[in-house]
Amino acid sequence: MTLALGCIADDYTGASDLANTLTKAGLRTVQTIGVPADDLALPEVDAVVVSLKSRSIPAEEAVARSREAAAWLNARGAGHLLFKVCSTFDSTDAGNIGPVTDALRVDAGEAVALVTPAFPETARTVYLGHLFVGAVPLHESPLKDHPLNPMRDSNLVRVLARQSRAEVGLIDLATVAQGAEAVSAQLDALAREGKGAAIADAVLDRDLAVLGAAALTRKVSTGASGLGLGLARALVAAGRVAPAAAESDLGKPIGGPAACLAGSCSQATLGQIARAEAAMPVRRLDPARLLAGEDEAGAALAWAMERIGDGPVLIASSAGPDEVAAVQAQYGRDAAGHAIEAAMARIAEGLVARGVRRLVVAGGETSGAVVDRLGLPAFRVGPEIAAGVPVLRTTDRDMWLALKSGNFGGPDFFADALRLMP
Numbered sequence: 001m002t003l004a005l006g007c008i009a010d011d012y013t014g015a016s017d018l019a020n021t022l023t024k025a026g027l028r029t030v031q032t033i034g035v036p037a038d039d040l041a042l043p044e045v046d047a048v049v050v051s052l053k054s055r056s057i058p059a060e061e062a063v064a065r066s067r068e069a070a071a072w073l074n075a076r077g078a079g080h081l082l083f084k085v086c087s088t089f090d091s092t093d094a095g096n097i098g099p100v101t102d103a104l105r106v107d108a109g110e111a112v113a114l115v116t117p118a119f120p121e122t123a124r125t126v127y128l129g130h131l132f133v134g135a136v137p138l139h140e141s142p143l144k145d146h147p148l149n150p151m152r153d154s155n156l157v158r159v160l161a162r163q164s165r166a167e168v169g170l171i172d173l174a175t176v177a178q179g180a181e182a183v184s185a186q187l188d189a190l191a192r193e194g195k196g197a198a199i200a201d202a203v204l205d206r207d208l209a210v211l212g213a214a215a216l217t218r219k220v221s222t223g224a225s226g227l228g229l230g231l232a233r234a235l236v237a238a239g240r241v242a243p244a245a246a247e248s249d250l251g252k253p254i255g256g257p258a259a260c261l262a263g264s265c266s267q268a269t270l271g272q273i274a275r276a277e278a279a280m281p282v283r284r285l286d287p288a289r290l291l292a293g294e295d296e297a298g299a300a301l302a303w304a305m306e307r308i309g310d311g312p313v314l315i316a317s318s319a320g321p322d323e324v325a326a327v328q329a330q331y332g333r334d335a336a337g338h339a340i341e342a343a344m345a346r347i348a349e350g351l352v353a354r355g356v357r358r359l360v361v362a363g364g365e366t367s368g369a370v371v372d373r374l375g376l377p378a379f380r381v382g383p384e385i386a387a388g389v390p391v392l393r394t395t396d397r398d399m400w401l402a403l404k405s406g407n408f409g410g411p412d413f414f415a416d417a418l419r420l421m422p
């Protein structure tokens with residue numbers, strides 16, 4: 001297999017978002033969970049998205065895992081490596097976007113890497129280095145209250161510089177408007193000034209096409225699905241990939257019981273859970289009881305088993321910012337997060353052991369914990385449920401999944417997803 005594009009995603013929902021974007025742009029794409037084992041049979045594809053769970057782990061571990069993924073992708077001839085990060089740049093001052101970008105860039109022998117989280121389709125735009133989520137700057141958006149990485153600075157040149165060894169520059173919209181050659185020349189100029197990364201502005205899809213073409217002249221770039229779209233378009237335009245229609249037949253219907261799990265505390269997910277109450281039974285986990293050692297997971301599983309024969313169910317730990325802050329103050333941010341993720345993974349395992357083959361999970365870390373516990377190796381990409389969220393079909397067994405990024409999806413996301421999982 002010779003890959004046109006190798007991708008390393010820092011969480012599993014982000015990986016499926018990117019796999020969805022690449023598929024829609026005509027690249028035959030597969031999403032793997034972790035670095036694939038040598039004997040994993042993969043279809044012939046243009047792009048592989050290796051999903052890591054590296055967004056919120058110590059930087060040196062994130063670097064080591066990303067390097068391992070890069071080595072696997074490079075061994076399959078990847079012409080370009082994209083490090084897929086969140087479109088809201090989720091990270092802390094300790095990393096991991098800066099350290100991983102530095103490491104991949106240096107390993108590839110590049111002086112500077114283009115970085116942009118812009119994804120206009122989901123209303124993430126970058127102007128003069130400032131990230132906007134819809135109509136508000138990042139630090140005024142709900143991301144300011146993220147349970148693991150509250151984003152309180154919208155100036156990404158500053159944010160990335162705090163995480164990076166090298167200095168960070170800017171490629172502004174005026175330069176992007178002049179086209180790929182101007183962007184490439186600006187990258188060279190920034191490299192001469194000693195900059196190791198450049199935040200690139202992008203407001204419209206056409207800006208992404210320019211950035212993709214410029215990024216493709218180097219071996220490594222960092223961005224969200226928007227940059228993936230730009231790279232895919234550039235690969236097709238350069239004749240390096242013959243565009244393929246998305247697979248319409250991902251296999252026979254599976255049917256049977258279905259369940260949804262939500263660990264994301266994003267505003268979008270909280271709204272979707274509230275809406276789901278009208279469509280299916282919803283059980284809310286009590287994080288305080290769970291963290292005090294009560295068997296909340298066992299109780300939720302028993303609750304689900306009483307209802308699942310009649311239709312889908314939803315189990316959610318999600319809570320608003322005040323409740324999250326109270327739990328974190330008592331148990332610590334990471335300990336609380338990990339304990340809740342572990343409970344979700346246990347519930348997923350129990351549901352699958354009892355026959356669930358259609359599973360929707362909301363939240364990147366939550367999805368990571370669930371998919372790891374289920375031991376799923378790779379996914380083929382099915383139809384799009386909402387911008388950034390495809391239906392996935394496991395390559396090694398008959399199972400449908402949807403891994404939803406916290407902020408993505410329409411108000412009726414859970415019902416919308418299940419409708420596309422026959």
Ligand SMILES: Nc1ncnc2c1ncn2[C@@H]1O[C@H](COP(=O)(O)OP(=O)(O)OP(=O)(O)O)[C@@H](O)[C@H]1O
Nearest residue numbers: 147264317319324337340341363364365366405406
């Ligand atoms: N009630 C709660 N109190 C404190 N932490 C919670 C609670 N419910 C969930 N969590 C934790 O919050 C974190 C949510 O992160 P997750 O990545 O799953 O969602 P997200 O960040 O909204 O999604 P994405 O990364 O896709 O944008 C997880 O670690 C989860 O265990």
Ligand SMILES: O=C(O)[C@@H](O)C(=O)CO
Nearest residue numbers: 014017086087224364405
């Ligand atoms: O880019 C995004 O917003 C998503 O794919 C994601 O990474 C959320 O975890």
